[in-house]
Amino acid sequence: MTPMIDIRNLSVTFTGRGKAVRAVDDVSLSVAPGEVVALLGESGSGKSVTLRSLLRLHPKNRSRMEGTIRVDGEDVLALSPRALADYRGRKVSMIFQDPGLAMDPVYTVGRQIVETIRRHESVSTAEAEARALALFKKVSIPAPERRLAAYPSSMSGGMRQRAMIALALACNPKVLLADEPTTALDATVQIQILLLLRDLQRELGLSVIFVTHDIGVAVEVADRVAVMYAGRIVEEGKVADVVRTPRHPYTRGLLAARVEHAVPGSRLETIPGAPPDLAELPAGCAFRERCVVAEPRCAAERPAFVQRSPTRGDACLLTG
Amino acid sequence: MTGPLSPASTRNAESVWPPEVWRAPKKTVLDPRDRGGPAQPLLSVTGLVKHFKVGGSPFGEGTVVRAVDGVDFDLIKGETLGIVGESGCGKSTTARLLMQLMPPDAGRLVFDGEELGGALSLTEYRRQVQMVFQDSYASLNPRLTIEDSIAFGPQVHGLPARQAIARAHDLLDRVGLEPARFAGRFPHELSGGQRQRINIARALAMNPRLVILDEAVSALDKSVEAQVLNLLMDLKQEFNLTYIFISHDLNVVRFMVDRVLVMYLGKVAELGGRDAVFNQPAHPYTAALLASMPSMDPDHRVERPPLTGDPPNPINPPPGCRFHPRCAVAEAVCSVKEPEMAATGTDRAGARHAAACLMRAAGSGHSRAPAVAVPA
Ligand SMILES: Nc1ncnc2c1ncn2[C@@H]1O[C@H](COP(=O)(O)OP(=O)(O)OP(=O)(O)O)[C@@H](O)[C@H]1O
Ligand SMILES: Nc1ncnc2c1ncn2[C@@H]1O[C@H](COP(=O)(O)OP(=O)(O)OP(=O)(O)O)[C@@H](O)[C@H]1O
Ligand code: SF4
Ligand SMILES: [Mg+2]
Ligand SMILES: [Mg+2]
Numbered sequence: 016m017t018p019m020i021d022i023r024n025l026s027v028t029f030t031g032r033g034k035a036v037r038a039v040d041d042v043s044l045s046v047a048p049g050e051v052v053a054l055l056g057e058s059g060s061g062k063s064v065t066l067r068s069l070l071r072l073h074p075k076n077r078s079r080m081e082g083t084i085r086v087d088g089e090d091v092l093a094l095s096p097r098a099l100a101d102y103r104g105r106k107v108s109m110i111f112q113d114p115g116l117a118m119d120p121v122y123t124v125g126r127q128i129v130e131t132i133r134r135h136e137s138v139s140t141a142e143a144e145a146r147a148l149a150l151f152k153k154v155s156i157p158a159p160e161r162r163l164a165a166y167p168s169s170m171s172g173g174m175r176q177r178a179m180i181a182l183a184l185a186c187n188p189k190v191l192l193a194d195e196p197t198t199a200l201d202a203t204v205q206i207q208i209l210l211l212l213r214d215l216q217r218e219l220g221l222s223v224i225f226v227t228h229d230i231g232v233a234v235e236v237a238d239r240v241a242v243m244y245a246g247r248i249v250e251e252g253k254v255a256d257v258v259r260t261p262r263h264p265y266t267r268g269l270l271a272a273r274v275e276h277a278v279p280g281s282r283l284e285t286i287p288g289a290p291p292d293l294a295e296l297p298a299g300c301a302f303r304e305r306c307v308v309a310e311p312r313c314a315a316e317r318p319a320f321v322q323r324s325p326t327r328g329d330a331c332l333l334t335g
Numbered sequence: 336m337t338g339p340l341s342p343a344s345t346r347n348a349e350s351v352w353p354p355e356v357w358r359a360p361k362k363t364v365l366d367p368r369d370r371g372g373p374a375q376p377l378l379s380v381t382g383l384v385k386h387f388k389v390g391g392s393p394f395g396e397g398t399v400v401r402a403v404d405g406v407d408f409d410l411i412k413g414e415t416l417g418i419v420g421e422s423g424c425g426k427s428t429t430a431r432l433l434m435q436l437m438p439p440d441a442g443r444l445v446f447d448g449e450e451l452g453g454a455l456s457l458t459e460y461r462r463q464v465q466m467v468f469q470d471s472y473a474s475l476n477p478r479l480t481i482e483d484s485i486a487f488g489p490q491v492h493g494l495p496a497r498q499a500i501a502r503a504h505d506l507l508d509r510v511g512l513e514p515a516r517f518a519g520r521f522p523h524e525l526s527g528g529q530r531q532r533i534n535i536a537r538a539l540a541m542n543p544r545l546v547i548l549d550e551a552v553s554a555l556d557k558s559v560e561a562q563v564l565n566l567l568m569d570l571k572q573e574f575n576l577t578y579i580f581i582s583h584d585l586n587v588v589r590f591m592v593d594r595v596l597v598m599y600l601g602k603v604a605e606l607g608g609r610d611a612v613f614n615q616p617a618h619p620y621t622a623a624l625l626a627s628m629p630s631m632d633p634d635h636r637v638e639r640p641p642l643t644g645d646p647p648n649p650i651n652p653p654p655g656c657r658f659h660p661r662c663a664v665a666e667a668v669c670s671v672k673e674p675e676m677a678a679t680g681t682d683r684a685g686a687r688h689a690a691a692c693l694m695r696a697a698g699s700g701h702s703r704a705p706a707v708a709v710p711a
């Protein structure tokens with residue numbers, strides 16, 4: 016099957032002041048129609064930059080993108096400004112941790128959905144309003160008529176998140192990009208939003224990239240998971256496979272350090288050290304200095320991502 | 336980050352302050368600061384209340400946020416007590432009241448048998464109770480070097496500068512940061528995990544008996560979080576500490592604590608030993624909270640959200656049981672009668688388990704209530 020999203024050898028470098036920073040380095044990832052892939056990694060590992068690349072949201076004069084991105088057959092990096100404006104929202108939309116990034120505080124939520132629909136499609140206001148109401152019902156907002164007339168600031172965190180999802184789905188996109196949309200929410204609300212997204216994704220056949228730093232969330236929503244470290248994908252596979260038999264030492268360490276299965280009060284296994292500074296990456300494998308099984312060759316050679324089986328791959332010199 | 340988190344092997348004798356505690360780390364050694372003996376709670380909290388007046392809210396002038404609305408509990412010496420509950424339920428306000436960062440509207444604090452404001456002065460109490468917050472950056476003065484930040488508190492309390500700096504170096508070493516590399520740095524030159532270690536060292540510099548950790552590891556990456564949790568457990572042993580551990584991450588709470596206090600809209604909903612609460616929650620709210628945790632099992636994902644809607648607002652808490660509008664087993668009586676804490680048993684460690692639910696209170700009128708009260 017042709018993938019809905021096909022990222023090949025994507026690198027993103029921020030230039031600007033100071034040292035150039037390669038935030039995403041030679042990343043390849045494809046997502047099938049109707050598939051959910053979680054992008055898992057620690058702070059600064061390049062998850063958001065990867066996601067934002069799909070919408071070409073980086074500052075033009077201070078960033079450089081290399082590689083190719085195809086979405087539904089279209090070459091995203093070659094889109095003209097007009098085509099890009101149409102592509103954003105219509106083919107691909109995005110939801111964020113902070114709905115403030117997606118919504119304008121001075122307009123009612125309903126007005127914003129109506130405007131979004133009318134920007135992309137030639138429909139009457141009445142028709143767009145009817146669609147906005149249907150969307151609010153779809154994301155299970157209680158009293159949807161009343162809530163459409165509300166301003167974002169007057170809604171609770173969970174309601175705002177639902178409204179943002181409604182806005183993102185307004186033009187029937189094929190791809191939904193989710194950047195930690197539940198991270199700031201209470202566990203009780205997070206699970207509601209995760210299950211809502213899961214249901215909508217199934218019903219609408221969306222392809223989803225879901226960025227998270229929480230393995231539990233990835234397990235709850237994703238079919239496949241790609242683990243990022245220092246701008247690279249270091250392991251990728253089906254969620255169950257990666258969680259049960261992690262191969263890359265970083266993934267192994269991350270799973271071993273979890274408190275979920277540890278005996279209360281016992282010592283936790285830990286990955287020593289902290290993620291590296293992207294501006295001063297060591298030569299060889301970026302994980303080397305924290306890796307318990309590193310060998311001398313790990314300092315000499317930068318491990319490439321290798322597909323070990325049709326559904327599984329990693330970037331470690333020792334797992335082959 | 337520097338090397339292993341093992342205890343420092345060599346210590347500068349001069350830096351020892353106050354000397355008796357620095358060298359008496361093990362549990363078996365009686366803490367010379369102890370006054371009331373092991374059975375005396377380290378802290379007894381009774382009737383703690385804090386209401387905030389909010390002007391110009393959509394609810395009109397003169398409305399009050401009942402952030403903490405009558406909280407009672409005892410803190411056992413040497414334990415880690417977890418506090419959990421949804422955003423806005425009053426966890427941080429409780430912590431700030433215990434720290435005396437603001438005056439309560441009502442309530443008594445008795446620290447190791449001495450009443451605060453009576454036998455125990457505020458200055459003395461403040462030295463014995465320290466707090467570590469989530470935001471590692473905001474808690475540090477950006478213009479002070481790391482060693483000066485740590486030495487600041489002890490100096491204010493009269494320790495000579497040279498000794499205070501030497502002690503800061505000892506503590507840096509103890510929290511896993513090589514003094515030679517880190518002492519002269521500024522907060523912005525450190526990672527989040529390193530800054531949080533500094534905040535922990537700064538709290539310990541005052542030689543406290545109680546440390547309140549309010550979302551202290553929540554901003555850290557998972558691989559760094561595990562290191563800091565290990566560090567906190569080591570320090571607790573070594574310095575004879577009692578912890579109050581506040582976190583929205585229930586997995587971390589289960590790992591860290593001995594007992595758990597569950598808050599809902601400014602009140603205690605449930606209090607009990609860790610295993611009792613996590614394995615047999617007595618309050619329907621606790622049960623729903625626990626069921627909201629992601630499953631971590633790809634074959635058994637969560638199928639239905641245990642609670643609908645967002646946490647309600649503490650401005651106008653519902654009458655009767657505050658949880659009744661969201662409760663799956665609520666009955667008519669729940670919207671009129673306010674539940675008190677009722678004992679539901681003791682766990683193997685002897686910790687009392689109690690919940691504020693009419694279903695647990697004998698004779699409450701709830702159809703599932705026990706016929707006779709469970710002895711406390
Ligand atoms: N516009 C930008 N200019 C310069 N550097 C940037 C820019 N955006 C991101 N970066 C850098 O790229 C790196 C990767 O950032 P990214 O936001 O993708 O991390 P992330 O994995 O999403 O982390 P988090 O979990 O904290 O959101 C970081 O070092 C960040 O500072
Ligand atoms: N200084 C203040 N003025 C007015 N209201 C306040 C103030 N501090 C806290 N509140 C309110 O009191 C309630 C309890 O807040 P608190 O910070 O204690 O909650 P919390 O349980 O710590 O939540 P979180 O999990 O989000 O940290 C909230 O409704 C909050 O908005
Ligand atoms: S008192 Fe009633 S409403 Fe409250 S938790 Fe118990 S059963 Fe539910
Ligand atoms: Mg991000
Ligand atoms: Mg708080």
